[in-house]
Amino acid sequence: MKAYKDMSRDELLTLKSALQEEYKVLESKGLSLNMARGKPGASQLALAMPMLDVINSCSDMNTVLGNDTRNYGDLDGIGECRKLMADMMEVAKDNVIVCGNSSLNIMYDTVSRSMTLGVNGSTPWCKLEKVKFLCPVPGYDRHFAITELFGIEMINIPLNDDGPDMDLVEKYVNNDPAVKGIWCVPKYANPTGISYSDEVVERFAHLKPAAEDFRIFWDNAYCIHHLYDDVQDKILNILDECEKAGNPDMVYIFASTSKISFPGSGVSAIATSLKNIEYIKKQMTVQTIGHDKINQLRHVRFFKDINGLLAHMKQHGDILRPKFEAVLDIFEKELKGLEIGEWIKPRGGYFISFNALPGCAKAIVAKCKSLGVVLTGAGATYPYHNDPLDSNIRIAPSFPTPEEMELAAKVFVLCVKLVSIDKMLG
Amino acid sequence: MKAYKDMSRDELLTLKSALQEEYKVLESKGLSLNMARGKPGASQLALAMPMLDVINSCSDMNTVLGNDTRNYGDLDGIGECRKLMADMMEVAKDNVIVCGNSSLNIMYDTVSRSMTLGVNGSTPWCKLEKVKFLCPVPGYDRHFAITELFGIEMINIPLNDDGPDMDLVEKYVNNDPAVKGIWCVPKYANPTGISYSDEVVERFAHLKPAAEDFRIFWDNAYCIHHLYDDVQDKILNILDECEKAGNPDMVYIFASTSKISFPGSGVSAIATSLKNIEYIKKQMTVQTIGHDKINQLRHVRFFKDINGLLAHMKQHGDILRPKFEAVLDIFEKELKGLEIGEWIKPRGGYFISFNALPGCAKAIVAKCKSLGVVLTGAGATYPYHNDPLDSNIRIAPSFPTPEEMELAAKVFVLCVKLVSIDKMLG
Numbered sequence: 001m002k003a004y005k006d007m008s009r010d011e012l013l014t015l016k017s018a019l020q021e022e023y024k025v026l027e028s029k030g031l032s033l034n035m036a037r038g039k040p041g042a043s044q045l046a047l048a049m050p051m052l053d054v055i056n057s058c059s060d061m062n063t064v065l066g067n068d069t070r071n072y073g074d075l076d077g078i079g080e081c082r083k084l085m086a087d088m089m090e091v092a093k094d095n096v097i098v099c100g101n102s103s104l105n106i107m108y109d110t111v112s113r114s115m116t117l118g119v120n121g122s123t124p125w126c127k128l129e130k131v132k133f134l135c136p137v138p139g140y141d142r143h144f145a146i147t148e149l150f151g152i153e154m155i156n157i158p159l160n161d162d163g164p165d166m167d168l169v170e171k172y173v174n175n176d177p178a179v180k181g182i183w184c185v186p187k188y189a190n191p192t193g194i195s196y197s198d199e200v201v202e203r204f205a206h207l208k209p210a211a212e213d214f215r216i217f218w219d220n221a222y223c224i225h226h227l228y229d230d231v232q233d234k235i236l237n238i239l240d241e242c243e244k245a246g247n248p249d250m251v252y253i254f255a256s257t258s259k260i261s262f263p264g265s266g267v268s269a270i271a272t273s274l275k276n277i278e279y280i281k282k283q284m285t286v287q288t289i290g291h292d293k294i295n296q297l298r299h300v301r302f303f304k305d306i307n308g309l310l311a312h313m314k315q316h317g318d319i320l321r322p323k324f325e326a327v328l329d330i331f332e333k334e335l336k337g338l339e340i341g342e343w344i345k346p347r348g349g350y351f352i353s354f355n356a357l358p359g360c361a362k363a364i365v366a367k368c369k370s371l372g373v374v375l376t377g378a379g380a381t382y383p384y385h386n387d388p389l390d391s392n393i394r395i396a397p398s399f400p401t402p403e404e405m406e407l408a409a410k411v412f413v414l415c416v417k418l419v420s421i422d423k424m425l426g
Numbered sequence: 427m428k429a430y431k432d433m434s435r436d437e438l439l440t441l442k443s444a445l446q447e448e449y450k451v452l453e454s455k456g457l458s459l460n461m462a463r464g465k466p467g468a469s470q471l472a473l474a475m476p477m478l479d480v481i482n483s484c485s486d487m488n489t490v491l492g493n494d495t496r497n498y499g500d501l502d503g504i505g506e507c508r509k510l511m512a513d514m515m516e517v518a519k520d521n522v523i524v525c526g527n528s529s530l531n532i533m534y535d536t537v538s539r540s541m542t543l544g545v546n547g548s549t550p551w552c553k554l555e556k557v558k559f560l561c562p563v564p565g566y567d568r569h570f571a572i573t574e575l576f577g578i579e580m581i582n583i584p585l586n587d588d589g590p591d592m593d594l595v596e597k598y599v600n601n602d603p604a605v606k607g608i609w610c611v612p613k614y615a616n617p618t619g620i621s622y623s624d625e626v627v628e629r630f631a632h633l634k635p636a637a638e639d640f641r642i643f644w645d646n647a648y649c650i651h652h653l654y655d656d657v658q659d660k661i662l663n664i665l666d667e668c669e670k671a672g673n674p675d676m677v678y679i680f681a682s683t684s685k686i687s688f689p690g691s692g693v694s695a696i697a698t699s700l701k702n703i704e705y706i707k708k709q710m711t712v713q714t715i716g717h718d719k720i721n722q723l724r725h726v727r728f729f730k731d732i733n734g735l736l737a738h739m740k741q742h743g744d745i746l747r748p749k750f751e752a753v754l755d756i757f758e759k760e761l762k763g764l765e766i767g768e769w770i771k772p773r774g775g776y777f778i779s780f781n782a783l784p785g786c787a788k789a790i791v792a793k794c795k796s797l798g799v800v801l802t803g804a805g806a807t808y809p810y811h812n813d814p815l816d817s818n819i820r821i822a823p824s825f826p827t828p829e830e831m832e833l834a835a836k837v838f839v840l841c842v843k844l845v846s847i848d849k850m851l852g
Contacts, residue, residue, distance in 0.1 A: 037498065039497055039498055040497065042494075045494070045496045045497065048496075049483040050483050051483075052481055052482050052483050052485065052720075053482050053483045055478055056478050056479050056482070057475040057476050057477075057478050057479045059478065068468075068471070069690075069691075070471045070474075070688045070689070070690070070691065071465055071466065071471065071688075071689050071690065072463065072465055072689045072690060073690075100526050100527065100718075101526065101714075101717065101718045102714045102715065102716075104713070104714055104715060105713055105714045108712065108713040108714070109713075112538055112542060115541075115542050115552070116538060116541050116542060116552060116576060117575070117576075124552070126541070126542060126550070126552040126553070127552070142712070142715075145712045146712055146713075149543070149709065149712045150542060150543075262496045262497075262720060263496070263497050263498045263715070264495075264496070264497065264498060264499075264715065264716045264717065264718055264719050264720070265495075265496065265718045265719065265720040265721065283575065286534065286568070286571045286572055286575045287530070287531055287534040287535075287572075288527075288528045288530055288531045288534070289528065289530060289568075289689070289690065290528075290690045291527060291690065292526075292527045292690055292691045292718065292721070293690050293691065294478075294688060294690070294691040295691065295718070295721070
């Protein structure tokens with residue numbers, strides 16, 4: 001296919017009027033499709049329904065150690081659930097605290113605790129003139145919302161195909177004591193789908209932070225969320241690497257079963273050094289008497305162990321793969337060679353990230369909306385909702401059916417074409 | 427019975443040696459009983475087991491409005507659960523946010539949010555020189571732990587039989603802008619069991635705080651936790667009263683089903699003015715995508731409505747009453763007229779509060795421990811664990827069986843007697 005940039009003005013105008021006919025046809029269909037948020041679809045939720053049977057009125061409600069899950073206790077989670085989450089997060093059980101239903105909530109609490117109480121005895125961040133976080137972009141809007149809420153200055157760091165631009169990360173972290181953290185989704189990143197290379201993870205572990213209370217916020221949200229059986233990303237264990245590099249306390253790892261069992265009714269966990277665990281528990285013991293242990297037991301009885309989790313996630317992959325491929329096939333067929341957009345084919349996670357021509361993202365999202373297809377707002381993948389190039393669009397293929405995804409993707413590519421032509425015509 | 431203070435030194439010595447014989451007998455039994463924490467007992471937990479059957483793999487998982495409880499959404503809780511909690515808290519559904527498993531966690535978050543973000547736009551408390559909370563004493567140790575963690579100065583306010591000393595509350599709140607809050611358990615108070623009189627509630631509502639961001643933390647933990655069918659305490663609705671008094675935003679009400687369904691696996695809620703609700707939701711939407719809605723649905727399907735809750739709590743009362751009476755009967759029989767201790771017979775809640783002779787509480791708790799009976803640490807019912815009179819002891823009769831409670835109470839009165847005699851002998 002001929003790249004748009006190589007077309008004459010007349011060619012573009014002819015193409016535009018043909019595309020406008022397509023637009024009218026799609027407009028007449030009165031579509032209503034949503035590709036805005038990474039919500040599991042109905043058939044994924046159905047996979048976990050038998051979990052609701054494993055705990056019932058006849059169940060033994062005690063943990064392996066004999067603790068009654070129905071009563072107060074086990075602040076850091078029941079042992080068998082800590083083990084399950086530890087195996088999923090590839091760390092030792094002692095490094096894990098199992099929490100409530102949301103890893104986002106743990107991340108929020110971790111930032112909030114640092115604001116009010118400091119990090120392992122450091123000056124509380126709220127007492128400092130300025131606190132900064134590094135934000136690999138494009139990234140996860142809800143991470144950025146947390147740091148924005150607390151008035152933490154966010155600095156964009158380009159996310160490359162193998163992870164964040166580590167030259168820039170090192171420059172900031174190793175020189176500026178106001179830089180206290182970095183948001184990372186190291187595997188099947190939200191939204192680009194890339195995974196951090198071994199070299200990137202090692203460079204993270206070998207940071208020499210100017211601030212003793214600098215922490216890596218390692219949101220391993222998609223640790224076992226593969227789309228394929230044969231090509232699965234594997235990342236280095238950051239906790240081990242930090243330990244080896246002499247930075248044992250530098251990382252917090254977060255994960256949950258929100259996209260494994262049920263969003264909102266899963267279990268979440270934080271993994272970090274024993275020293276950090278002790279500090280966190282001192283605060284947690286004031287915050288709560290304990291999290292929902294019956295739900296922890298429900299998860300353990302249903303999944304049994306890491307192999308149960310992996311087998312379950314294979315089924316998720318089988319459901320998600322056709323939805324991703326529906327989008328990617330249409331991109332490939334309709335956009336390849338036109339040089340009006342770029343995307344990465346992800347091997348896992350929940351998103352496809354699309355980079356339009358600079359200055360086109362907002363217009364594409366608006367045009368899709370006019371055809372009844374809702375996308376994540378343009379700019380959402382950047383701190384302060386400000387994509388300096390107005391280029392990145394996050395596509396969430398999980399919730400609609402494959403057929404709906406195909407239709408939505410067709411709308412999307414049409415809008416990309418129309419907006420790009422308008423941009424070029426000036 | 428003759429009061430100890432009217433006994434001669436010889437009489438006390440004779441009595442002491444008889445009591446020491448009793449001590450030896452009990453010591454030889456090698457008891458191991460725990461009256462330390464307000465944990466429901468096994469038979470109470472059994473009452474809620476059928477709740478674990480109402481949601482299973484065949485259940486309709488949608489709310490009345492058709493929202494799928496298994497997926498993200500409904501930040502403030504599913505409608506039918508908000509209604510259930512609203513009825514329990516005697517407020518309108520619109521004034522309620524249903525949260526996670528723990529009202530303590532909501533209270534912690536509410537203080538934490540005020541520290542970092544302020545109250546409806548006020549200066550964040552962490553930016554202030556000094557923040558103070560009023561603490562009716564004796565009170566709930568976990569309340570005091572929250573304010574202590576955040577470095578908030580706590581001021582003791584005597585708790586009378588009808589509520590806190592309101593002259594003192596008014597003096598502090600209406601004159602000192604550093605006073606930002608007060609911890610209250612208005613019904614079946616922890617630990618004294620008293621309920622606030624209408625006059626006290628009205629005086630609360632008519633406070634004229636020097637600080638615009640002063641808030642009443644109204645922990646209605648035992649709102650439907652009656653011990654008797656015929657004599658039930660009823661308190662005025664603080665939200666209504668504050669509204670009428672022109673202080674609509676002055677109160678946060680907290681409650682949960684921790685001691686109704688399962689501790690750790692219940693649902694909790696906050697009720698407050700619509701303006702406060704809006705402000706809280708702005709922060710909550712950054713903290714979490716939503717709480718466990720399947721568990722909310724489970725509670726609604728099991729209890730159905732407020733009548734279901736009340737019927738359930740009647741069964742709880744039937745289980746708890748004999749345990750309370752076992753203690754109170756022994757107190758009555760063994761301590762009445764001796765003038766070495768005072769207690770109130772509660773009509774609900776989870777505790778019996780005992781005031782020993784000044785300077786005796788720690789020694790009594792220690793002596794009970796030497797006989798294998800664990801009580802809440804003396805001083806725990808005061809901020810900073812500092813009971814200035816060393817007099818108050820909290821007794822939690824819920825967890826042991828009535829027979830165990832009787833035995834534990836016998837140990838307790840013996841220790842009270844021995845320590846009191848030692849005190850008097852000097």
